[in-house]
Amino acid sequence: MEQFFQQLLNGLAVGGIYALVALGYTMVYGVLKLINFAHGDLFTIGAYLGLTLLVSCNLSGLLGPAAAVLAVFVMVGLLVAILGCLLERTAYRPLRKANRLSAVVSALGASIFFQNAVMLIYGARFYVYPDYLRPDFTVSLFGMAVPGVRLMVIAASVLLMLALWAFIQRTRTGAAIRAVAIDQGAARLMGINVNRVISLVFFIGPGLGGAAGLMVGIYYGQIDFTMGWSYGLKAFTAAILGGIGNIPGAMLGGLLLGVIEALAAGYIAIAWKDAIAFLVLILILIIRPTGILGERTADKL
Amino acid sequence: MNLRTLAGILLTLCLALLPLVAGPYWISVCVNVGLYALLGLSLNVILGQAGIFHMGHAAFYAVGAYTTAILNTLYQWPIFAAMPVAGAVAALVAVAVARPIIHLRGDYLLIVTIGIVEIVRIALLNDVGGYTGGSNGIFGIARPNFFGFKIVKTVHFYYLVWGMVAVSILLFYGLWRSRYGRALNYIKEDDVAAEGCGVHVTSYKLSAFVLGAFWAGMAGTLYAAQMTTITPESFNFMESVIIFAVVILSGGSILGVLVSAFLFIGLPELLREFSNARMLIFGLAMMLMMIWRPQGLLPPRPRRYHVADSGSGAGGASAGGAA
Amino acid sequence: MSLLELHEVSKLFGGLVALNELSFSVEEGSVVGLIGPNGAGKTTVFNCITGNYRPEHGRISFAGRNVTGLRPHALVKLGIARTFQSIRLFGRLPVLENVLAGRHCRLKSGLLASMLHTPAQRREEREAVRRCMEELEFVGLAGHHAEEAGSLSYGNQRLLEIARALASDPHLLILDEPAGGMNDQETVALIDLISAIRDRGITVLLIEHDMRLVMRICEKLVVLENGCLIAQGEPAVVRANPAVIEAYLGAESEVW
Incomplete structure (x- = not known):
């Protein structure tokens, strides 16, 4: 039983990270119907930037680990967000009117570009986040010793998701994003600046993704330049699982995928956990072809 | 004679004569281009013609290559005997996986096909059934024997692979210019309307998928025979991405696929002098090429029909004016 | 025996009853018009006949054969062809x-x-x-x-x-608002075209808002309102039916 709960919490921590990255996929898809394959690499860049700021720029020495992590969390989010906006301007905006798959290939190109840029700058080896950055307390929960970092990762991702949810649902700008997602043309006629909304989405999504990269660094302590492929693919899977374009769907899909993986790794075989995650995805799509929370749109005739 | 036919003839001539002037290195690069042309032509039926978002073609390539390797190393099957079986096994896998998912829409299908590549790769890595050799893969695959002629040298493979490409071009061109090719185009344009016109959409989608997988399986045979060693990492997601990008950049025509395969496989070779920055430039080039030609390099031209001139204007009920 | 027969066909969308136990038939070689106010369920009837929708209850038979629930492509092969309201x-x-x-x-x-x-x-x-x-x-x-x-x-x-x-x-041609978006001249030509189609021995079932067209070429009208059949028969008879007048009154500026 203890093993089950530990795996469950571990799954929720990883799932929270998947969910944050998945939000970037799903929001971009919502407004542009584009799968931003470079999103996973923005996440990698977040992890590397975090390490540079914390260690090389010695922010952790100046501010102390806890405050530094918090400050860097915000900084990384902002920097990656700006990069996301630039990416949209250069690689996607010229293709807005083109065939959707052309934009997908451009995104794949951007992904290869970013991945290799990171490799050229930092080198092909993996990097280690120093131990002192990781909160090393444990919490006793129902008689189990739970690592504090695990709970903090879960808490951070849940907080970010709630903040995003409130922003999307409660603010005028959030309403504009929802409007553009439903019908770009109508939103434009209603006086919404569609380009600004798309830029904003490319700011929020990568921002969350970059922050998630930092969280992975702190949680696992190790990062490498190819991590964006696997995390990106998982997060995209999570977004589809929940129903792409659907924000609560991405959150649910991420958490669910994290838990499925953790349980598969714990109870079946660690080597098969990725395969099992995809298998579950396929099974769910066979039952619900548009994901768990995706709308079942009937064909208009 | 139009420009495209001329380009096709020139390309054929160049390819036929290339081994006379090129060194072994470039010949082996061109063997590789030929393999990707085969994969691109087969994916083009699925993705380019029928518009099915399939990013998992490497899975069928892998199944073909591994089938060949297992039949050859364990059961001493000759390569050419293994080839149709490799295609058939890949096609069977395609039927099994595609049947329940073929009705999924666009991006849902995309991730599922990516998932299939990953599942196949992980299964191979974990030495499923004890046949695939895990991460070491399978080595010691024999060279093919073509009616007593042993195919060993790179230049032999060059002609073998491009001969296969030539045959594929003829067959796929025929397919494109038939009711079958048209049906796939109807489905790509509007599947509801296609169904409403009497096209059995599901069965056409499925058969396109299976045909493409069959071809990818046979390409896998050629790959296994040329490399003599195969590992799961030769068939990862990146392979699928390249094949996918070859088809999208091509614009959907057969000549486009060839040109696109040369660009995607040849370009990184030309960039070798940039060593580490090679893939960085490659990624950049991918973006620039799509921005430069969003519709792809060479979209297919409309099919031509021989229309008997029967003096139009007779028996029309509408006021359809002159063209 | 009729070419096409609908027997108590019902179609639900969620809780909404789009068609309510609808029964009517189309004789071989005739031109039949399906009319009714917007939202009456006319296109839904078509989509049930052509296999795009599967009715929850009832039976549709074509040339003596039960075709309920067949896929559209199979119905085309059997001889039911259609056009779409939105081209x-x-x-x-x-x-x-x-x-x-x-x-x-x-x-x-x-x-x-x-x-x-x-x-x-x-x-x-x-x-x-x-x-x-x-x-x-x-x-x-x-x-x-x-x-x-x-x-x-x-x-x-x-x-x-x-x-x-x-x-x-086709044996049966189903036209969903064929005159939609046509000018007067084109509509007149369309009337000739539909008669020419009938003269080829093809049965026609059509939805149309242009009442001149309907009155001129249909031998039979079927009137729907809120998914229910409210009248059917010869155009002149249907036109005088109080229920039909009631359904149309003020609803639209149809020219009778």
Whole structure:
């Protein structure tokens, strides 16, 4: 039983990270119907930037680990967000009117570009986040010793998701994003600046993704330049699982995928956990072809 | 004679004569281009013609290559005997996986096909059934024997692979210019309307998928025979991405696929002098090429029909004016 | 025996009853109009007949055969062809290929024959092209055969949809607002075209808001309101029916 709960919490921590990255996929898809394959690499860049700021720029020495992590969390989010906006301007905006798959290939190109840029700058080896950055307390929960970092990762991702949810649902700008997602043309006629909304989405999504990269660094302590492929693919899977374009769907899909993986790794075989995650995805799509929370749109005739 | 036919003839001539002037290195690069042309032509039926978002073609390539390797190393099957079986096994896998998912829409299908590549790769890595050799893969695959002629040298493979490409071009061109090719185009344009016109959409989608997988399986045979060693990492997601990008950049025509395969496989070779920055430039080039030609390099031209001139204007009920 | 018979067909969308135990029949060789105010469920009836929707209750039989729940492509093969209310042509393909789409289900060449272009396949293709050109000739679009379908005028696109449907050798042709978007001149020509279709022995079932057209060519009208049948019979009789007048009064500015 203890093993089950530990795996469950571990799954929720990883799932929270998947969910944050998945939000970037799903929001971009919502407004542009584009799968931003470079999103996973923005996440990698977040992890590397975090390490540079914390260690090389010695922010952790100046501010102390806890405050530094918090400050860097915000900084990384902002920097990656700006990069996301630039990416949209250069690689996607010229293709807005083109065939959707052309934009997908451009995104794949951007992904290869970013991945290799990171490799050229930092080198092909993996990097280690120093131990002192990781909160090393444990919490006793129902008689189990739970690592504090695990709970903090879960808490951070849940907080970010709630903040995003409130922003999307409660603010005028959030309403504009929802409007553009439903019908770009109508939103434009209603006086919404569609380009600004798309830029904003490319700011929020990568921002969350970059922050998630930092969280992975702190949680696992190790990062490498190819991590964006696997995390990106998982997060995209999570977004589809929940129903792409659907924000609560991405959150649910991420958490669910994290838990499925953790349980598969714990109870079946660690080597098969990725395969099992995809298998579950396929099974769910066979039952619900548009994901768990995706709308079942009937064909208009 | 139009420009495209001329380009096709020139390309054929160049390819036929290339081994006379090129060194072994470039010949082996061109063997590789030929393999990707085969994969691109087969994916083009699925993705380019029928518009099915399939990013998992490497899975069928892998199944073909591994089938060949297992039949050859364990059961001493000759390569050419293994080839149709490799295609058939890949096609069977395609039927099994595609049947329940073929009705999924666009991006849902995309991730599922990516998932299939990953599942196949992980299964191979974990030495499923004890046949695939895990991460070491399978080595010691024999060279093919073509009616007593042993195919060993790179230049032999060059002609073998491009001969296969030539045959594929003829067959796929025929397919494109038939009711079958048209049906796939109807489905790509509007599947509801296609169904409403009497096209059995599901069965056409499925058969396109299976045909493409069959071809990818046979390409896998050629790959296994040329490399003599195969590992799961030769068939990862990146392979699928390249094949996918070859088809999208091509614009959907057969000549486009060839040109696109040369660009995607040849370009990184030309960039070798940039060593580490090679893939960085490659990624950049991918973006620039799509921005430069969003519709792809060479979209297919409309099919031509021989229309008997029967003096139009007779028996029309509408006021359809002159063209 | 009627060519098409609907027996107590009901269709639900969620909790909403779109069709409520609807029964009517279409005699072979006739032109029947399905009319009613907007939202009465006319297109839903069509979609049930053509297999795009599956009715929850009831039975649809065609030429004496129960066809309820068959897929659209199977129904085309049996001889039910349709046009769409919102034109659904293959806009980027040439006009001729759009008509060939309708012919598709009557052609037999398989995958291998298609790849190899066998003599039989070539013969079949030539014959199909000839036949489809005849249909284009029939609707008056032969001169446009090489143009992109999407570049045709609205009225001509409607005609092309009819030609595409005719190419499948239908026994029953289902037209969903064929005069929608047509000008007066085009509508008059359409009336002639529909009679010509009937003269070919093809039964026609149509939805139309243009009452001049309906009154001139339909032998029978079926009137729907809120998914229920409120009247059917000869146009003159239906027109005098108080329930029909009630349903239409003030609803729209229909010209009777």
